[in-house]
Amino acid sequence: MYLSTVSRPAADPPGPGPRRRRFALVSGNVVALGTVSLITDVSAEMVAAVLPLYLVLGLQLSPVAFGVLDGVHTGATALLRVVGGFAADRFRRRKLIAGIGYTLSAVAKLGLLLAGRSIPAIGAVIAVDRLGKGVRSAPRDALITLSTPPEALGRAFGVHRAMDSVGAFLGPLAAFAVLLVVGQSYDAVFVTSFCVAALAVVVLVLFVRERPDGGPTEGPSEPTVSVREAFGLLRSKPARRLVLAAAMLGLATIGDGFVYLLLQRREDLGLRWFPLLAVGTSLAYLLLAAPLGVLADRIGRLPVVIGGYTALGVTYLLLAGPVDGWPLIALTLALYGAFYAATDGVLIALAGPVLPARLRTTGIALVQTGQALAYLVSSVLFGLAWQAWGPENAIRAAAVAVAGVLVGTLLLLASPSRLINRKVPR
Amino acid sequence: MTAISTRAKIGVVVASAVLLGSVAAGYVAMAAEPAPPPPPATGDQAVTLTPGPRLLAITDRYVSTVATADPAGSRTVSGLECLRVYAAAGTGVCLKPETAWSYQMVVLDVALRQTRAISVPGLPNRARVSASGRMVSWTTFVGGDSYTSSGFSTRTGILDTTTGVTVASLEEFAVTLNGRSYRHPDVNYWGVTFTADDNRFYATLSTGGRRYLVRGDLAARTVETLKENVECPSLSPDGTRLAFKEAIDADPAKGWRLSVLDLTTMRVTATAETTSVDDQAAWLDGSTLAYTLRQSDGRPDVWSVPADGSGTPRLVIPGAESPSPLT
Numbered sequence: 081m082y083l084s085t086v087s088r089p090a091a092d093p094p095g096p097g098p099r100r101r102r103f104a105l106v107s108g109n110v111v112a113l114g115t116v117s118l119i120t121d122v123s124a125e126m127v128a129a130v131l132p133l134y135l136v137l138g139l140q141l142s143p144v145a146f147g148v149l150d151g152v153h154t155g156a157t158a159l160l161r162v163v164g165g166f167a168a169d170r171f172r173r174r175k176l177i178a179g180i181g182y183t184l185s186a187v188a189k190l191g192l193l194l195a196g197r198s199i200p201a202i203g204a205v206i207a208v209d210r211l212g213k214g215v216r217s218a219p220r221d222a223l224i225t226l227s228t229p230p231e232a233l234g235r236a237f238g239v240h241r242a243m244d245s246v247g248a249f250l251g252p253l254a255a256f257a258v259l260l261v262v263g264q265s266y267d268a269v270f271v272t273s274f275c276v277a278a279l280a281v282v283v284l285v286l287f288v289r290e291r292p293d294g295g296p297t298e299g300p301s302e303p304t305v306s307v308r309e310a311f312g313l314l315r316s317k318p319a320r321r322l323v324l325a326a327a328m329l330g331l332a333t334i335g336d337g338f339v340y341l342l343l344q345r346r347e348d349l350g351l352r353w354f355p356l357l358a359v360g361t362s363l364a365y366l367l368l369a370a371p372l373g374v375l376a377d378r379i380g381r382l383p384v385v386i387g388g389y390t391a392l393g394v395t396y397l398l399l400a401g402p403v404d405g406w407p408l409i410a411l412t413l414a415l416y417g418a419f420y421a422a423t424d425g426v427l428i429a430l431a432g433p434v435l436p437a438r439l440r441t442t443g444i445a446l447v448q449t450g451q452a453l454a455y456l457v458s459s460v461l462f463g464l465a466w467q468a469w470g471p472e473n474a475i476r477a478a479a480v481a482v483a484g485v486l487v488g489t490l491l492l493l494a495s496p497s498r499l500i501n502r503k504v505p506r
Numbered sequence: 507m508t509a510i511s512t513r514a515k516i517g518v519v520v521a522s523a524v525l526l527g528s529v530a531a532g533y534v535a536m537a538a539e540p541a542p543p544p545p546p547a548t549g550d551q552a553v554t555l556t557p558g559p560r561l562l563a564i565t566d567r568y569v570s571t572v573a574t575a576d577p578a579g580s581r582t583v584s585g586l587e588c589l590r591v592y593a594a595a596g597t598g599v600c601l602k603p604e605t606a607w608s609y610q611m612v613v614l615d616v617a618l619r620q621t622r623a624i625s626v627p628g629l630p631n632r633a634r635v636s637a638s639g640r641m642v643s644w645t646t647f648v649g650g651d652s653y654t655s656s657g658f659s660t661r662t663g664i665l666d667t668t669t670g671v672t673v674a675s676l677e678e679f680a681v682t683l684n685g686r687s688y689r690h691p692d693v694n695y696w697g698v699t700f701t702a703d704d705n706r707f708y709a710t711l712s713t714g715g716r717r718y719l720v721r722g723d724l725a726a727r728t729v730e731t732l733k734e735n736v737e738c739p740s741l742s743p744d745g746t747r748l749a750f751k752e753a754i755d756a757d758p759a760k761g762w763r764l765s766v767l768d769l770t771t772m773r774v775t776a777t778a779e780t781t782s783v784d785d786q787a788a789w790l791d792g793s794t795l796a797y798t799l800r801q802s803d804g805r806p807d808v809w810s811v812p813a814d815g816s817g818t819p820r821l822v823i824p825g826a827e828s829p830s831p832l833t
Contacts, residue, residue: 467689
């Protein structure tokens, strides 16, 4: 069930050459990218932690007005993510495009200072930040796949995502530390957040390599990637199946907001504990990302992804099931975190080898965009199901949808003979 | 690409970290200013909620009162820190900081003593007391779980100070929308105002990107929609009109017009206030509305305007917010 068997290994970059450091868990480039993500997430989560305080108490604005532009932003980000991915492939500048993404988000932190009380300006700044995030993720993930031998991709993504989550954990602490010193001066948090983000860009510029381990991954004689070729990516069967599967899997996710809301309603959890639900999930994600990545390298990525979505289905069933109290909360958050750990990086690890190296960023961008757009659709559908059938039945329907999506994914990505043989790669 | 030694790279990163760290630390040091000590109660008299010709408001985060006849004149300031305050018939409600990042709803007696406190989720937004002083309501903003998601929602609770019965969130109530039973996860409520029977109330319900005026029944735990695009209702003392904020072109991004709805005819009259008002207005008497407006730097002022659409807005209490007549 190992997906690289359907790819064309000849199109893949050569391995990282002579491995000087056999003991290294992941390549230096992955560590560098993980460090950049860690620092950037500290910066992003610093702002995330204080933005509600800033908008509501600092500026006395009604943040409900922000929801209006949400759909437009998501659509624009999706498009630009693919355009950015294509540009990264065409000019063979994945590092540059990722760097632009990180820089945009850093500048957005300063933008918050300049936006003042203007709602459109704040909306624009948030859009720029989101754009930066959208633009950078595909080239970053492409660099990880190009810096890692195919058999170690799961581990590489696991380590990267775990580092990323550590940053997300530290961010709010850093923000509150700043606020302890400055009181209500939220701009001090924004300036600090900008400085942290700028440091991440410095680390990216100095330590992340476009062509890992010195080996030229693409010869200069190779023709540049054309728009036509990029569109042709979807004509190749494995890539098309992959994007389709990713979009289908996206349809199975109803979103964190709904999961936490249902949990809170079920348990009549004090509303003030609500934010801790996200913390619990992140903790499970942080702890499980690397082990599940390693597991994916051992037993194959598809089984781990399937396992992750099974965990998601069980999470949904638990929300409408017989278990109550703290066991329910602990089990739900652990499984939900496991779902993220088993799918977020592993899916890209699964996708990487299927996509030709010269179009890998475009391909990863397509996979991520497919997922994001499908998620948008599924959250709307779930809202409608809730409206029509009530929350309990809506979540049961979501669990059924997960089962259906899993069958569809297996049909798309695993050939029946391999399923029977249960062949372990390598 | 020019080859730079790892040692040189680490040197550059360390230098950048020191430089950026100094910038951040410098800015933080500059922004850090000692919090002003709570002002002592001035004059002989302390702030009380005894009904009388005074206005209650928040001055620099502290509860204060001014004489209705001379609202810009001398101010009595208490040591009680609140982000929102309201009072009626000797009962007060205050949304105050509990810790540095959490808030509580506090019920106050006539001498501004705390009689009850409930921890509330999120950030203070609205607070109201029924005319009899029995019912208390509050709204908070919750969310922003993720910087890039617009996950803001509101939570509105109600407390019966006589029985102690608490509704933690109006979202538990059954909804009738345009005459039909309705449920949806995106339902949010804000801005409650109570009627004289201390059971019925008006509030804003938001769902599917639209905002409705609802009439609620606490005993029956139901709400029904009455009209679209009516937010933050505030019932007049005689119970016949609702002051509210009306989103311009039904789009909150364009701001709100302070208006009055006649509950008998359902006719809407815009007040003479043309600046966008993002507040739940308070009735100073049967014909005058008070509300908070913010200057460009965010500093608040309390203004008033006639409720019948005549006249012009008047600055009432400079540098104050959250006005409430002491009735």
